[in-house]
Amino acid sequence: MQYDLIIIGGGPAGLAAAVSARKEGVENILILERDRELGGILNQCIHNGFGLHTFKEELTGPEYAWRFIQQVEELQIPYKLHTMVLDIRDGENGKTVMAMNREDGLMMLTARAVILAMGCRERPRGALNIPGYRPAGIYTAGTAQRLVNMEGYMPGREVVILGSGDIGLIMARRMTLEGAKVKVVAELMPFSGGLQRNIVQCLDDFDIPLKLSHTVIDIQGKERVTGITLAEVDENRKPIPGTEEFYVCDTLLLSCGLIPENELSGKIGVELSRITSGPVVNESLETNVPGVFACGNVLHVHDLVDYVSEEAARAGACAAAYIRGEKEKEDTKEIPVFAVDGVRYTVPQTIRPACMEDTLTLRFRVGAVYRDCYVSVYLGDRRIWHKKKRKLAPGEMEQVVLKKSDLTDRESFDKITVKVEEA
Secondary structure (H helix, E strand, O other), X not given: OEEEEEEEOOOHHHHHHHXXXXXXXXXXEEEEOOOOOOOHHHHHOOOEEEOOXXXXXXXXXXXXXXXXXXXXXHOOXXXXXXXXXXXXXXXXXXXXXXXXXXXXEEEEEEEEEEEEOOOEEEOOHHHOOOOOOOOEOEEXXXXXXXXXXXXXXXXXXXXXXXXXXXHHHHHHHHHHHOOOEEEEXXXXXXOOOOOHHHHHHHHHHXXXXXEEOEEEEEEXXXXXXXXXXXXXXXXXXXXXXXXXXXXXXXXXXXXXXXXXXXXXXXXXXXXXXXXXXXXOOOOOOEOOOOOEEEOHHHOOOOOOHHHHHHHHHHHHHHHHHHHOOOOOOOOOOOEEEEEOOOEEEEEOOEEOHHHOOOEEXXXXXXXXXXXXXXXXXXXXXXXXXXXXXXXXXXXXXXXXXXXXXXXXXXXXXXXXXXEEEXX
């Protein structure tokens, strides 16, 4: 079967990309989703706080997803559920997507363009090197969230949470509201990995302690978790003898980071960033494989779903332009973007000024907590953007809006640099 555009993933990124592409004139679109319904991770995020940027009102996760699902239905964009994509290949006649489901069996689909919107997955316990047995009662925070919010099961009653990512913070509140006792949230780093508002609303408001620079060094229990031991860590993240604390609990939730889901991306030859674990893209969110675009958490882990939708709409529009066969402008000079001096990464990683729209949103994260500092953008050795920030933290995604005129009206330059500077 042949399509103009195949979108892999029916979560917030895939839905927004599909809607955007259809509005840009792409008729033959197919969304492939491996779950039983559209909406992705939003379906289990029943708390509010979504949609303030996109819809100018506060919505729950399912409500936010439904807004885009309705648009997909109204625009009559077809989709296949319970469908697992097995492989993607690049060929002379376009991209070949191998997928499977119960109704259609093995399918070989071709498309002129593909948008990668597979989202991300949680870092498993096996990657954390926690000593002790592997008893029942250990869950990732996302798994616990699905059990409580969608399946109606309580993972446990006495809970310790390792990691202060946003899902972990939100589950601290959710478990408390369901009657569980959350003993402590421990974080290996000296700063939280979640949004400040979640620390306040999910921990402070419920008197749940947050212990920074702490980690789990032992897990007790063979059949079921009976307790865990925390210890403070030094600057090298090694436990400090004499700081051990024992907590009686029957459940350990892990909220230790998200990893973009890019096994499929690698199969088609997409270059991946060693920092984000997501594709390296240009200003059009196009990867190094022509006609393959990426957006949402498969590209880099976002803090707000509103930014996911905004980014995905851009990917859909750019994929539509590619499908229309719009030729690149003669001046397609590609400028690398360097993240230095406190900035961990940027998206996009390269910019073709001639292919930009009038403005371009460049998103980034920092690697530590900074206060009363500046974020600066340099074009070669000339500063083109400079803004004071009261606080920068790794858990908060930042952005810079670049103007096309700033990049095209300058003398010759060979790089763009984003950095944190002292006030």
